[in-house]
Amino acid sequence: MQRYFLEEAYQPKERYEVQGEGYHHMVRVMRMVSGRQVYLVFTNQTTIIAEIIEISEHSVYLKEIGKEQQAKELPIQVTIASGYPKGDKMEFIAQKVTELGAHQFVGFPAQASVVKWDDKKLQKKQQRLEKIAQEAAEQSHRQVTPTITLFSSSQAFYQTLTQYDAILVAYEESAKQGEQSQLVQTLKRLPLGATLLVIFGPEGGLSQKEVTTLEAAGARLCGLGPRILRCETAPLYLLSAVSYQFELQ
Amino acid sequence: MQRYFLEEAYQPKERYEVQGEGYHHMVRVMRMVSGRQVYLVFTNQTTIIAEIIEISEHSVYLKEIGKEQQAKELPIQVTIASGYPKGDKMEFIAQKVTELGAHQFVGFPAQASVVKWDDKKLQKKQQRLEKIAQEAAEQSHRQVTPTITLFSSSQAFYQTLTQYDAILVAYEESAKQGEQSQLVQTLKRLPLGATLLVIFGPEGGLSQKEVTTLEAAGARLCGLGPRILRCETAPLYLLSAVSYQFELQ
CATH class of the missing domain: 2.40.240.20 (Hypothetical PUA domain-like; domain 1)
Structure with missing residues (x-):
């Protein structure tokens, strides 16, 4: 229907x-x-x-x-933030994280982001992503369409960090060092309705400086298993794990 | 490196x-x-x-x-089987399931599959998917490249079902009816090293007849949360959930 x-x-x-x-x-x-x-x-x-x-x-x-009786929304509100990746990967991520239940999708220019988008381009991009999210929300039977926010500076993004109950940074170095429990620990302590922000780097990853800034703002570093995931795959892992933890278990 | x-x-x-x-x-x-x-x-x-x-x-x-000290492979061997989807979605799935740790990737012509590939085309497709899997295995630091098998008939695929310790069918109707525990139950009872086959339909899903055949062969139906996932997204959810269950918890 x-x-x-x-x-x-x-x-x-x-x-x-x-x-x-x-x-x-x-x-x-x-x-x-x-x-x-x-x-x-x-x-x-x-x-x-x-x-x-x-x-x-x-x-x-x-x-x-x-x-409609069945709840279609994840019991916690997950915001996915991606450092701007190359090409049309933002479109891909917007579609897939909508399917997988993201509450909000945020983009920001990370240090390693290759693309440089001015305000006009960002506005156009945002409209395009909103359309993609809307269609994906319909197709996947969501009860909410994720909001899309594209920041023109990482500073502007950082100023929003205080809004969230918990912040995680998916950090490749954590994965390499075998960090395996931060995601589980965080999900297990979050009450229903809590807001979780998870930050992902672009292709080149996040810099040590960005990670330090985010940690100072209360973020914790987490690995997503021992394999190195591309920047467009890691958010899908994260949302699937949230669903598995809260909706299937 | x-x-x-x-x-x-x-x-x-x-x-x-x-x-x-x-x-x-x-x-x-x-x-x-x-x-x-x-x-x-x-x-x-x-x-x-x-x-x-x-x-x-x-x-x-x-x-x-x-x-290399760290184990990069999932503790159970997961085979992802996809009913042939449209366009280049097989390429997409091959890349992403390799990143996420699949041991094997299988394609078969489901009743709802629109594409019809003859043996020559299948052979070419297989070579292409093998190359994609190889590259994704390198990029994601796998220790195994998934094998790719493309069947020219569903019968030939069905004959391989006895090889696996457990078989799941990701079935949209199960998701709609709120089935939420089969995946967790199955993963929790599988010992390390076990082989798990998970079968996904093409865009139109699996038919009632196909589901009945698979159930008769010992498959169990499972939902992957309350949202309807596209045929190329559902395998990524499954592998992420396996990783979360076995590698992070």
Whole structure:
């Protein structure tokens, strides 16, 4: 059943109205008619099953049939932060971390980042990533679309670090030294609803200076097993581990 | 430090010889000279640190300095089997499952597979995937390159099922019904060194008939959390979960 994300918080109503892109997709692309059921996903983690009752020239009207029962969101809110990687890897990471349940996806220029994006380019990139995340959220049956934030300086990113309950840095050197328990320890002590930021370097990794700065801000270094993961693979490992810890165990 | 995979089992020798592609890479690409150290990875899960002692016209000769101490391989041998997906997703999966520690990667034509590959095409595809796996194994510091097997019929694949200690099927319907414990239960009961086969459908998923056949062969159905993962993402979740369970906990 198709999912549509509305930009409003859920509140009980006699009927819900869908316009714009959602309208276009229902009526023009899917050729839906009255009686058809869809999911409507609201901004406050509520998803309802709704049935089309009327289609006008610019709006589809639906009534609530029931709530979606199963929780689709990770029990902790994970923010993935990536030092800007090369090529279209940001697009790849945005899609995959959305599928795997990230709450937020952040990009920042790390020292080893090769790409230099000015504000105009960043704005365009952000719009593109938001579209990719939206589509991935629909496809993977999310109840939240991750927010995307692209910072133009690492300083601006560092200023947000105090927002989180816990911060981890995926650090290749930790993996090489056989560090294996920090991730498990951190996940086990986080209460449901906690916010976790996990920071990943670009292809060249994070510099010693960046790691020192992050540690001073309260971050802990963690390994993700003994194999060296590419910068676009490590965030997927992390989110899979969070799901395994909180949703399967 | 660079890794080179040799097609021989390790046995103590006064000097080791590298020819062919390895020679080309060391001498022509990396312009290595005597005294330079590299990893030599043998077929029997032994990796040594070796130092170049002589370079001749077609061979590099090296002496052993020591063994690589850290185990890089998952403590259980995981085979990932994918119903042939569209486009170049097999290439993507081969690269990523190698990074994440798969022991073997298998492809088979599932009922919902759109692509039809004849024997010639399969042979070419296999060579390509082997090259990708080899490169990913080097990059991720593996001690084993996964074997690649592409079946031309699902029957031929089914005949191999008796080889494994345990078989799981990642089944979307299980995820939708909230099945959450089969993966954990299976991983917890597998002894070190056990062989686990995990089967994934193509984009359209596995059919009810395929699932019934696999269950009759001893496979168990498992969910991978409440979100619907794409066919190329689910194997990465699985291997990350295996690593988290066996290597980090």
